Amino acid sequence: MMFDTVGEIEAPEFDTVPAETSLRDVIEKMLTEQYSQFGITRGGKLIGAVSYQSIARALVATDELFDSPKRLSNRTAELAVEKPRIVDHDDEFNTLFSILGERSYVLVDSPDGYRIVTDYDIREFWRESTQPFLLIEGIENAIRSIIRDVYGNEVPEVLRDLSSDSDHLRLVESLDECSFSHYEFLFSKNWSDGFDEFFHERQDFVRQLVSRIGEHRNRLFHFRIEDRGELDLDIIEFAHGYITAVSDNQRPR
Template sequence: MHKEFNEMKTDVDQGRTPTSTVRELLRWFGARRRRTGIVKKIQSELDDAGIITSPDFTKVWIDAEITFKKAHTVAAATTPAGEHPSDSKATEAPREASFLISMLEAANRGVISVQPQDSVEKAITLMLAHDFSQLAVMTNERTLKGTISWKTIGKRLSHENNLKEAKDAMEAAFALEDSEPLFKATKQIIDHEFVFVRSSVDQKVTGIVTATDLSEQFQSLSEPFLLIGQIENQVRKMLHEKFSVSELQEACSDADPSRREKIQSVADLTFGEYLRLFQKPEKWDKLDLSVDRGVFCDEMNSVREIRNDVMHFDPDGIEDEHYDQLRRFSRLLDELDSLGQ
């Protein structure tokens, strides 16, 4: 564990409320993303130290600031008779990072706004300067009066309205709290083209999420699944009709005989079982591949580990080097396929 975590604990014990970012907290534990295992480890360390983060480090943007505070003591009366408060931890579901709209960078970037009485020219200039399609119309950081956009300006001009102030081209704005689940918010974003995001703590408008932001987020979440699916298809093609059913069944763990019986084709194998086939010299020789078996299996094992992380659908996505690993291995399989034709 990083010494900074211990320094933070000392600060809290002495009555201070130190701050950090989620990314920095992860770094203290040698991690860069909120994987299930690392979230569980961090939460366990925080629980043992009697510390909480505000807001919850699993429910905010990875670069959001969090404050470390002393947790409130749970009264013994709130637990069943004869049970120690700490005993109840064993029955809690494992903590995982949530998919909330607050996880998006756009929801935390702040907003560029104009006052209702500001000129339309000012709004247009700001949209051009920042390459925005819309602006918030606000009287202060919490009071959202509406929105002005190229679309609302065009509508008003088409009716030959005399536009002078931002309020003359303003329409109602739609806002969601940052605690809104991302997938539930998706329909609202699509319907309205964009939504403003409010802090559930102090009601400040913290950002605006557009349909473009949403598509970029889903691309980052879905691309690893597509790459892994492509790799699995390439592996199945490589193994097709090379082994008998009994040989395929040998890739299954001896500890699970019922699983072995279910394997009747290459498509029934797991990714780990594919790897187990490649690792056996006698099976490798049957594939007649002109590459080093050890290097190939190391690369494939790295893909297997990435695959396990991706299947947890981490809201922080995967690292760039993991994307590179998936693409690189897929290219290798393509090249081996072309050489074999």
């Protein structure tokens, strides 16, 4: 799943308040709605934004500049206004990273109005984007650990024999060279070598599970998935939990 433009990331609408709103009301609204920023409008037009940081700066500055500072309820939101960074929805997605390295948020100028992307949104985006890769990597490492436990120093020889017995698998001599097709064929052909002592499910169940994960792995690593919804994340998470647990439990000796 690859994003090319800023507009492809899901971003909520940027909520606003009128410039004459008191700072106290703005802060209460931010706390109630759990927002860290609000847009400031005058006559329905966006003139800037306020954030906790800009409000703090404004309060410190006014306390230093005035002998008798106004009470918080008498200060308007416009006092704390700051100029936000704005990108177009057609801009390259990577544009967000340079901005969010300096700012906690950025506005996206979209056809349906301004939207907001925060540094938290980007962290969540990357967590969700990388999760399938990390889960599948964990599954593969667990499978390799099981194979090493079964064969020990004989792994290279077993893999050579496995490849020669197949008319579609490429020749491999190390687990690092294996694909999920190799694991599937190995479980199918050599199940009684010791894999039945690890897995308490039927052989065909484990083989089909490995096959399904291999299909998802190939689609992911060859960028054949446009939408996260195309992934069966439930089966990936199940396989990760099941196979890593099996790998962590030593088989009977």
